[in-house]
């Protein structure tokens with residue numbers, strides 16, 4: 001699936017519905033490119049965790065403070081000279097714009113999968129606060145980031161290594177890298193699909 005890289009990307013958000021592989025992909029990608037992982041789940045206030053554990057979807061108001069917290073973490077990471085990779089469902093355009101306001105040009109890697117696979121993965125995942133009953137509301141809320149700047153969509157059912165490989169190529173081809181660290185270098189070619 002195509003990626004759009006019209007802005008510089010100082011860091012990344014790995015986004016998508018519950019069970020799409022955000023935590024798995026972001027951890028592996030952070031290791032691969034030497035970035036700092038900011039695990040979004042670790043920044044929910046206890047009230048949000050309690051709601052989700054009880055099978056109640058978060059509201060815009062529940063998510064607002066969490067998104068701001070993630071934006072602050074990403075900014076602090078950049079200020080410290082590190083590259084942030086944030087896991088955050090970022091389901092709506094407005095949520096992504098809130099993160100973009102905190103970190104202009106931040107990129108979004110969207111892991112796309114259908115709801116039956118998401119439901120299956122969430123049901124099989126041990127000891128996690130998200131119950132399978134919340135999968136439907138995640139899909140109802142999702143606004144895919146198609147056409148937005150600095151976004152890349154990948155098939156979340158590819159093997160983890162293939163996702164990380166494609167994401168790494170996209171990251172390496174980002175404009176500031178091409179301009180700054182590799183003057184005159186052509187951006188790396190993205191693999192088909």
Ligand SMILES: Nc1ncnc2c1ncn2[C@@H]1O[C@H](COP(=O)(O)OP(=O)(O)O)[C@@H](O)[C@H]1O
Pocket residue numbers: 016017018019020021022023024025087121122124125156157158159160163
């Ligand atoms: N590419 C993949 N292929 C198969 N299973 C995956 C893949 N990525 C993640 N998983 C599995 O799916 C489940 C959900 O992954 P996770 O990273 O926790 O998703 P999220 O953080 O988006 O909720 C986990 O059991 C994980 O091992």
Ligand SMILES: O=C(O)[C@H](O)[C@@H](O)[C@H](O)[C@H](O)COP(=O)(O)O
Pocket residue numbers: 016017018019022023040041044052057058063087088089090091130138
């Ligand atoms: O790992 C997961 O299962 C979730 O996707 C998690 O990363 C996220 O915190 C929730 O989805 C709650 O936030 P939203 O209701 O905004 O998705």
